[in-house]
Amino acid sequence: MNSTTIRRALVPGVAALALLLTACGGEDDKGDDNTDGGTGSGDYSLDTTVEGEVAVDGSSTVYPMTTAAQELMTADGSAIQVSVGQSGTGGGFEVFCAGETDISDASRPIKDDEEAPICADNGIEYTELLVATDALTVVVNPELDIDCLTVDELIALLKPGSKATNWQDINPEFPDEEITGFIPGTDSGTYDYMASEVVDGDAEEPALRNDFESSEDDNVLVTGVAGTQGAVGFFGYTYFEENTDKVKALEIDGGSGCVAPSAETAQDGSYSPLARPLFIYVNNASYNDNAAVKEFTDYYIANLETIAAGAAFIPLNETDYAATQAALAGIGS
16 A cells, blocks of 8 residues: 555545535635634635635645545535645645645745745745644554653654664663664655754754664555564654554653653643644745635635544644634735
8 A cells, every 4th residue: 555545544534524514614605704713613615616726745744634625625515626745845845935836735834044045036925824733753663662752862862873773772771672763754844843843953954863764655664663673763643543553652751751642742732842833835826816726725724623633633722723814814915
């Protein structure tokens, strides 16, 4: 089964969720303001007369959520054609800033010293929209007798130049087991977040150790960790939830004791520093000039809570959702 098949399997309940959206959205005429005042649970009147195409690429982590939005909108009667790629956050920003896509999925903010200047040089003005929260999850082979890592231990494990090849190199009380790693590739926003926000943030170019196997395909990481004794890896919480029978999630001690990854701990801030924001970036010109892009984006944000839940992500709290609504309203102003 390829990675696209794996990720599309994350939204098997699209038809049932579409019924919920239809019940919430109603059949009223479309008004001037298409965002709701709640937390994105479906108060939206979809304009099924709008046709056209929307091009999306970027983060493999956000991919299931944008795919869920597209499938829900189609099930709700839309004829808009949305293509969703998953070249990684960095790869997505490259084509976005070249004007080749309308929306870019991202598991980190756009970098001021890299992608943002390319967008500026090409005249691409954009709006960042926070869409969900993720709990970046460190996993190990289920047979490994380790349940929690401190942040210092995580840094020792993943830092550039790390010589740790046995778990006892990290902590003498850990099992005498060889370390094998399976981590996201360097184009991944998941890699960037771990490198810049957790492990190597003071470096000019944050990075992780380079002797672990890497892949942009999270399914490869799951398979590697599940099939290798003593193995470790990390990816978004969604993929862990899909593979709890294959890998074991480690708790993380950010200074206040060991905390397991979950929707609750990511939202309340206790799963620190591995709770992270997820975004879509919208090309302002596409939104204002292409009715299909506007309709898809408005629908996405109006139904954000339902879409996030349907794709197994952590919905925004009311404060963050209000900020996303405000950012969306500002695109056309």
